[in-house]
Amino acid sequence: MLHTTSQLKPIEVVNDFVVKFATINGSGSASANELFAKSILRMGVPVGTRNIFPSNIQGLPTWFEVRVSEKGWLGRRGGVDLMVALNPQSWDADMKEIDPGGYLLFDNSKELPASSFPAGITAIGVPLTNICNAAYSDARQRQLFKNIVYVGALSFLLDMDAAVIEKVIAEQYMKKERLLASNVEAFRLGRDYAEQNLKPIGLRVRTSDTVGDRILIDGNHAAALGFVYGGAMVCAWYPITPSTSVAEAFQTYCSKLRIDPETGKKRVAIVHAEDELASIGMVVGAGWNGARAFTATSGPGISLMSEFIGLAYFAEIPATIVNVQRGGPSTGMPSRTQQSDILACAYASHGDTKHVLLFPEDPHECFDDAAAALDLAERLQTPIFVMSDLDIGMNQHLSAPFEWDDNRLYDRGKVMTKEMLDAGTVFSRYLDVDGDGIPFRTYPGTHPTLGGYFARGTSRNANAQYSEAGEDYVYNVQRLLKKFETAKTLVPQPVIREAARPAHAGVIYYGSTSPAMAETIEILEAKGLYLDRLRLRAFPFSDSVREFIDKHDRVFVVEQNRDGQIRTLLINELDINPSKLVSVLHYDGAPITARAITDGIASQMTACLQRKAG
Amino acid sequence: MTYLAKPKFHHPSLPKNEVGFTRRDYEGKVSTLCAGCGHDSISAAVIQACWEMNIEPHKVAKLSGIGCSSKTPDYFLGNSHGFNTVHGRMPSVLTGANAANKDLLYFGFSGDGDSASIGLGQFAHAMRRGVNMVYMLENNGVYGLTKGQFSATADKGSRSKRGAVNADTPVDTVSLALLMGATFVARSFSGDKRQLVPLIKAAMAHKGAAFIDIISPCVTFNNHVGSTKSYDYMREHNEVANCLDFVPSRDEITVDYEEGESAKVTLHDGSVLELSKNRGEHAFRDKTAAMNYIQEHQVKGVIVTGLLYIQPEATDLHEHLNTVDVPLNRLTEKELCPGAAVLKEINASLR
Known part of the structure; x- marks a missing residue:
């Protein structure tokens, strides 16, 4: 069933190519594609994966790109060496992406006219529908197992070790024996068909040992774990693609890692707010009251939060905001990646404001920056943005393993305690006592007679008393500039x-x-x-x-x-x-x-x- | 008078409450509101309630939005932390603050522009979540700080100072609070301190979302003929649903009601709320009856005041979230950080 449409020399490479799966959203291809990628990883070869998905639950085109690179180039390269084209809707566009000399895997259950195939590639037909129709009677199974069947065929075409893939399947369905057996069976159906009817192609996966101790995880899970480790006590959030999984993963991690063993109660408060205005409001309220708090959002959420971000900046309240950037506004492009909120966040809100932004490069840094942001927010008493994006946040990336030093203490910033107040330390909420622009604050409830103050935006003097005097305003915003200078020395260096x-x-x-x-x-x-x-x-x-x-x-x-x-x-x-x-x-x-x-x-x-x- | 600093001098014989504070200790800065403003009476009622309830001032956090009403927290409880937040968004800030530390007493102060217009959503959702707080809405039917526009609680047909007639249906905040799940719902009048003080005290003892709508006439922009939020109109159209007295758990009940004329509600901390039974024995515990009662009077143009609904066994946000007993803001690395060994296991599971 192998036919070449031209005499162009097919690509021949080992451990250095791009496979792209073009499928239909909701058809169950995602887990099969991940199985494929993880199996290559288990053979010791680094992979980078990109899920390109629509704003849709079922029906629209979706793609999954796997970059195989022994050298460890895990960004997108551009171009495709092997296209697994299973979506008639996107067929024409998909064909154009195949590099000259590249390969195409398609379902040939129904014959396609020769004009469907571009010149200069090798097209490989596998009758996925026929195989599944013969093997299964249930309509849902016929659809779902097609995905595992093509992984089986691919494993032979790319000369992969079947045992490795079967082991990954076994791990995936460890506690679901019935599913395990049927998935292995489907994998075998595809592999057997390929063995009997096809030959391995020019793209090969060879066992290697270049993965090292790296881990495979997406940035949103990594950030969530960073917040668990960094000591986030309050999370308030509102669902928005592509940031939703930050809060959801945080919830999942907390349900295991933040439970009081004696009472079973939670050492965290996670509130699903009614909108982004409320989620940042809750974070600001928690920050004012001495809790480490964060929210996760994306572009439109930042727009909605802007007023509060300004208040937190001027009232000097710690707040951590993860912005998983995306295209936008509206719906559609928001399921695609961009770095297009830089200015919106750097200068978010009304009045003269500037904010601290962190730019993680991968999940490892999402973890580090999440934990660091909680420290920076309290040290600088200001909003801190972790500027992730959809690519980092929602795609699994091979990253250096997470690290934590058990001797690390949280930086809770300049907080005046009851003991300090009793010892006669003078408390001036907005006075620059140390020359770094950062004043001391007190938590509500600290002392019966000292340290209380009324927090507000700009209309106050250094002692937090109401003032509309020009010089008080100027002193205050100049001090905020000095604080921003101090921030330069505290943030991660280039x-x-x-x-x-x-x-x-x-x-x-x-x-x-x-x-x-x-x-x-x-x-x-x-x-x-x-x-x-x-x-x-x-x-x-x-x-x-x-x-x-x-x-x-x-x-x-x-x-x-x-x-x-x-x-x-x-x-x-x-x-x-x-x-x-x-x-x-x-x-x-x-x-x-x-x-x-x-x-x-x-x-x-x-x-x-x-x-x-x- | 507002430019004068308040003297710090205390009369030496001012009585102290059980926690050692005089009434002056519960005062704040001199009010900058107009002379005769209803809001100042509410501030005085808060001061009295806190002093009588033996609240340590620093155990209170007072939060507000933006507007005349939201300036008031500066004028009482000067030793308490306060936060003048964003217009209409006090409820979310209060929710976050409450999440951070369940041990403080939370007062939310808001106005009708703040809660019924720009902040209607946050108002509703804070009630839904059962945030443990006393939410006081100082309701004057008008925007004061921007000089006299109708607010969303202005009655249909009422006249503004400039003569405009309001055509829009008012937001009835007590009905809304009831619908949204508030577990203590009351309405009062800033001019009726005898009713307001025990209501605030009872709301403080209540665990859960307590809401008091307080009609508080704006002497500058909404106290004229044709207004339905003026002192005169309120005095003529107020129907007191019940008189009540609040009895802290440790005190003997001394209120003198005729046999069968009063009903008692025991709150979660053991304190007792005693109400006159104008509305029948259990009406104030029955949400549907409360709703009907409010609506029936509204149709007649009568404003009912008093405790309208209470669910004494209510639960709050922290119970819903099942948080630990110690305030979250007191947790340390020891309780919060799972440590390097656990992280190693997590790394291993991701290979």
Whole structure:
């Protein structure tokens, strides 16, 4: 059943290719695709997976991309070596994505006209529908097991170890014996058909040992776990894609890890609020009252929270907000990834405001940043944003294992206690006593006669008394600026890597662009183009960011938004000459690819080199 | 008078309550509201209730939204922490604060613009969740700080100071609170301290969402002929549903009702609420009867005041969430962090 539509040489590679599954949302393909990816991982070969899904429960097209890379390039590469095309709706578009010499796996239960197939690829038909119709009588089973059957066929085509896959199936259905047997049976149906009718193709998975101790997890679960470890006591949230699973995972982890063993009661309060205004309101209330609290949301939620974010900034209340960024507004693009809320968060709310942003690059940093954000929020008494995105948040990424030091203490910030008040320490809620712009606060209920104050936005003096006096306002907002300077020294510092050879150009990037950037650098160096790189981990920008820009003639700024928002922030905050910062942008909703960055940078660097040579 | 600082001098013989505080200890800054404002009477009632209930001032957290009513928490309980939050959003901040520390007594102060217009949603949802609080809505039917616009509680047909007639149906906050699950619902009048003080005390003893709508005339913008929230109108149209007295658990009941004329409700802390039986024995525990009672009088243009509904055995947010007994904000690394060994296991399960 193998037929080649042209004489072009089929791709032949080991442990370095892209498989894309084009399926129908709600058809049960997701778990089969994950099984496929996890099995490759178990063979010791790193994989990066991307789920590209619609705003829909059933019926619309959905895709799952698996990047297999022994070298460990786990960002999206761009292009597809093997397309598993099971959705007639997206067929034409899917065909266009297959690289020359690539492969197509399709259901040939019904014959397709030759014109359906693009030239220059190898098309492999497996009669998935016929196999399942013969094996199962139940309509639902016929549909569901098709997915496992194609994994079986793939496992043979890619020369994978069947025992490894069967072991992963066994783990998945450890407590459901009936499901285990039927899934193994379906896997065998596909594998047997391929063995009897097909030959392995040019893409091979060979057992390796390059995965190491890395773990496979999505960023939302990682952030949730970071909040458990970081000591979040209150979580208030409202469902919104793609952030929903942060709060849901937090709930799940807390139901195991935050139970008082004696009473069975919970060491956490999780409130599903009526909207984002209420969820941030609850976080602010909890923060004011001395609890470490967070909310998780996405773009529209940030818009709704803006008023409260301003209040928390001026009243100096700790609050942690995870923003899992997405396209938007409305519905549809919100199930696709972007980094397009940078400016909206950096300057959220009315009045002169600036906020601390953290940019995790993967689930490992989602964990670290979640825990760090709770500390920073209390240390700086201000809202802290963890700027994740859909790619990091909802896709499983191979990441360094989580770490925790049992000696680590939570930073609860400057809190004046009853003992301090009794000892005669003077409490002025909004006075800069240490020169770092950060005042002391008291928790409600601390002392019968001392330390009480009435919290409000801006209309107050350093002693928290009502004041509309201009000088009181100016003192206060200038102190907030000083506090923002202090924040520079507390946030995670940028990661700078120098090129293999001295470079005149640099590149700045952040967040989920990271894995594709690592691959880009290697591709560019192979072309003789050298770039120093700086990965931002936080805003406000540390002094080393300015130094990095000053050191280079030209700095590319790679982002997943239309307007070059970090570039704008760099120009605005560091007073950089705009002509020095060149945007490389990708914002179609799919995660950025190494090819897109490479093309964007290479074309401009080459043009520049040519101009210089000319 | 508002520019004058309040003297700190205390009369040496001012009586102290059981926790050692005089009434002055429950006062706050000098009010900046208009002279004669109903809200100031409510502040005085809160001061009296807290002093009589022997509440330690720092065990109270007072929260408010934005508006004249929301300025009032600065004018009482000066040693308590307060939070003047965002317009219409006090309920969510109070909910979060309550989640953080269940041991404090939470007062929410709001107005009719704050709770019936911009914050109607948060008002309703805080009641649904059974947040343990005393929610006082200082209801004057008008926007004071922005100078005289109708609020959503203004009655249909009532006139503004400028002569405009309100065409919109009013939001009846007590009916709404009842529907949304508040477990203590009352209405009172700022001019009737004899009724208001025991109501506040009872609401403080109640565990769960307690709501008191307090008609509080705005002397500047809504105290004219044609207003249905003026002092005169209230005095003419107020029907007192019940007189009540609040008896703390440790005191002997001394209220003097005729045999059969009073009904008693024991609250969760053992204190007793004694009510005159204008409405029959159990009417105030029956949600449907309470609703009917309110609606029937509303149709007649009569404003009923008093305790309208109570569910003495109510549960609160923390019981619904099954949180530990110790306030969450007191938990430490020891209780909160599962530790490195558990993390190792989690890592292993993700390979």
